[in-house]
Amino acid sequence: MPDQKTLSTITTLDTPPSAWRSVLSTEGYRVMVDEGTEPAFSSALDTEKRDGTFVCAACFLPLFESASKFDSGTGWPSFFGPIEGRVETKQDFKSVLPRTEYHCVRCGGHLGHVFPDGPQPTGQRYCNNGVALRFVPDSEPLPGPRDPSGNDVTTS
Numbered sequence: 001m002p003d004q005k006t007l008s009t010i011t012t013l014d015t016p017p018s019a020w021r022s023v024l025s026t027e028g029y030r031v032m033v034d035e036g037t038e039p040a041f042s043s044a045l046d047t048e049k050r051d052g053t054f055v056c057a058a059c060f061l062p063l064f065e066s067a068s069k070f071d072s073g074t075g076w077p078s079f080f081g082p083i084e085g086r087v088e089t090k091q092d093f094k095s096v097l098p099r100t101e102y103h104c105v106r107c108g109g110h111l112g113h114v115f116p117d118g119p120q121p122t123g124q125r126y127c128n129n130g131v132a133l134r135f136v137p138d139s140e141p142l143p144g145p146r147d148p149s150g151n152d153v154t155t156s
Contacts, residue, residue, distance in 0.1 A: 010085065013059060013107045019149040020058055020109075031129045032058055032109035035094075035101070040075025043130020048077070052137040059107035060134070060143040061086060064126070070118070072125055077133060079126040080118045087126075089114065102126065106145070
């Protein structure tokens, strides 16, 4: 079976928003389903420095490698790029100025916003809500896919 991090096709979930309440914290649901933002400096993942993978807190899809993480000074875990094909973006008009938000490609969970002020090699800053991530150290296996509605989560 191919390594979950390198799969090229990801099956998207059609999980009703209410089903995520059973697996996400109240704050996780507010951020990932209602597209909220957690307070700056509220997540221990902002200072996480170990080697490993940051996976979606909802469906466990691997999203970012620790090698792409950097300290942006913003108070949110920041990365210069996701694992290829793992996030999708859309325009967010909830603020005065439009921003680009990004979501998990499998479950659609809101992760954060991307800004053009990051380090090389991309120049991008993926500013992530810590509550939308789970860190898995390299010494531990990655969790399998999760869908709280009980659907079979397969990738090809």
